[in-house]
Amino acid sequence: EVQLVQSGAEVKKPGESLKISCKGSGYGFSSYWIGWVRQMPGKGLEWMGIIYPGDSNTRYSPSFQGQVTFSADKSISSAYLQWSSLKASDTAMYYCARFGGSTFSHHYFDYWGQGTLVTVSS
Amino acid sequence: QSVLTQPPSVSAAPGQKVTISCSGSSSNVGNNYVSWYQHLPGTAPKLLIYDNNERPSGIPDRFSGSKSGTSATLGITGLQTGDEADYYCGTWDSSLGAGVFGGGTKLTVL
Numbered sequence: 001e002v003q004l005v006q007s008g009a010e011v012k013k014p015g016e017s018l019k020i021s022c023k024g025s026g027y028g029f030s031s032y033w034i035g036w037v038r039q040m041p042g043k044g045l046e047w048m049g050i051i052y053p054g055d056s057n058t059r060y061s062p063s064f065q066g067q068v069t070f071s072a073d074k075s076i077s078s079a080y081l082q083w084s085s086l087k088a089s090d091t092a093m094y095y096c097a098r099f100g101g102s103t104f105s106h107h108y109f110d111y112w113g114q115g116t117l118v119t120v121s122s
Numbered sequence: 123q124s125v126l127t128q129p130p131s132v133s134a135a136p137g138q139k140v141t142i143s144c145s146g147s148s149s150n151v152g153n154n155y156v157s158w159y160q161h162l163p164g165t166a167p168k169l170l171i172y173d174n175n176e177r178p179s180g181i182p183d184r185f186s187g188s189k190s191g192t193s194a195t196l197g198i199t200g201l202q203t204g205d206e207a208d209y210y211c212g213t214w215d216s217s218l219g220a221g222v223f224g225g226g227t228k229l230t231v232l
Contacts (some may be wrong), residue, residue: 044226108157
């Protein structure tokens with residue numbers, strides 16, 4: 001069974017750093033892109049970017065380029081989303097998801113993590 | 123403001139049919155495949171349709187997808203109260219070099 005399990009909720013202050021995780025199981029983790037999706041309170045889904053754990057190749061949405069960093073450790077089937085200096089506007093639910101398509105054109109996320117709620121408040 | 127345009131809300135009675143549209147451009151919907159997701163509050167989004175009209179295993183045939191030009195449509199027949207959720211379309215945008223989602227549509231089953 002394919003599963004993506006994310007790390008728990010975080011409460012941070014503005015300016016702090018944070019790294020959240022997404023651990024895959026039940027499939028060849030290195031061979032599928034992992035995407036990150038943001039949902040701010042009361043808003044819709046936003047595509048942040050994707051990372052290929054096999055070689056850590058990344059594609060960032062222009063809206064998130066330079067704001068966050070993706071990484072992966074294929075040896076432990078985990079992907080990470082990192083901030084160096086959080087802002088209040090980073091408060092959101094963050095989902096990881098497995099990219100199921102054979103090419104970028106065949107875009108879909110077939111399995112999703114349960115989400116990690118990040119709250120940034122002074 | 124989302125690259126893909128969806129109606130903010132739709133509604134229909136139990137047992138009826140509803141369609142949700144997703145409008146884009148040649149750089150996204152027009153030349154790439156569309157997927158659809160159901161998002162219930164407090165849960166992870168669920169893939170309903172991929173490659174414009176394919177259903178993953180376990181998704182009932184009450185859900186269907188289609189695409190024409192730069193627009194895609196999700197259809198849901200035999201509406202149930204359990205279908206009340208937010209629905210999102212998604213695709214790749216070749217100009218952005220990134221994926222995009224629609225703004226989401228809230229379905230109310232009256």
